[in-house]
Amino acid sequence: xxxxxxxxxxxxxxxxxxxxxxxxxxxxxxxxxxxxxxxxxxxxxxxxxxxxxxxxxxxxxxxxxxxxxxxxxxxxxxxxxxxxxxxxxxxxxxxxxxxxxxxxxxxxxxxxxxxxxxxxxxxxxxxxxxxxxxxxxxxxxxxxxxxxxxxxxxxxxx
Numbered sequence: 001x002x003x004x005x006x007x008x009x010x011x012x013x014x015x016x017x018x019x020x021x022x023x024x025x026x027x028x029x030x031x032x033x034x035x036x037x038x039x040x041x042x043x044x045x046x047x048x049x050x051x052x053x054x055x056x057x058x059x060x061x062x063x064x065x066x067x068x069x070x071x072x073x074x075x076x077x078x079x080x081x082x083x084x085x086x087x088x089x090x091x092x093x094x095x096x097x098x099x100x101x102x103x104x105x106x107x108x109x110x111x112x113x114x115x116x117x118x119x120x121x122x123x124x125x126x127x128x129x130x131x132x133x134x135x136x137x138x139x140x141x142x143x144x145x146x147x148x149x150x151x152x153x154x155x156x157x158x
Contacts (some may be wrong), residue, residue: 002028002039009034009049009098017061028063034100038075042082045075049099056080058085059088067122074100077112079139079146084119086146088112088136107137131157 003025004015012031019026029035032048037059043066050056054072057065058080077088090110093099102108112134116125127146129136134152147158 002037004035004037007034007036007100007104011100013048015063020061026062028059028061036100038080039076040080042080045078045080045085047072047074048098051097054093054099072099074103076137077139079141080119081141082119085117086114086139086141087117088114088134088139090147106151109133112136114139114146114148129157 001018001020002015003018004099005013007013009023010033012033013035014027014031014033015029015037017026017028018024030049032050034049036047037044042103043058046057048061055068056072057068059065071087071089072093073087073089077099079086090112092111097108114127114129114136116127117123131150133150133152136148137151139146139148141147145158147156149156
């Protein structure tokens, strides 16, 4: 079980792992502004914004970084499988934008490109999504099909 504080750029957030069997509490991430995570069987996707730098990474259950991605996006805009990751990556993030607060409050919309990323080679393959405006969120893969909600119209796409 994981415990975390409500994410905000305005203050440092932490994340803890609670082992109910052994009754132990361990720090996974400590004092990172805007800390957001999304957990999968092979680790978590983590976003933080420290000193105005948007950081997006893949971490192990103990908090150790597997890879720092060279792009900024939010964990809800990605889905991690055993071999690949699907990510909706904003084409432009304004430098003064206060993430994740602005996104969580629906104060900003992005224009995303969804990429399929090989976890071994880190090769990116942009997917052809025929939408004029795309701000993909809540990405999920089910039976080898990608599903997401477009925040511009709140509709489900695959």
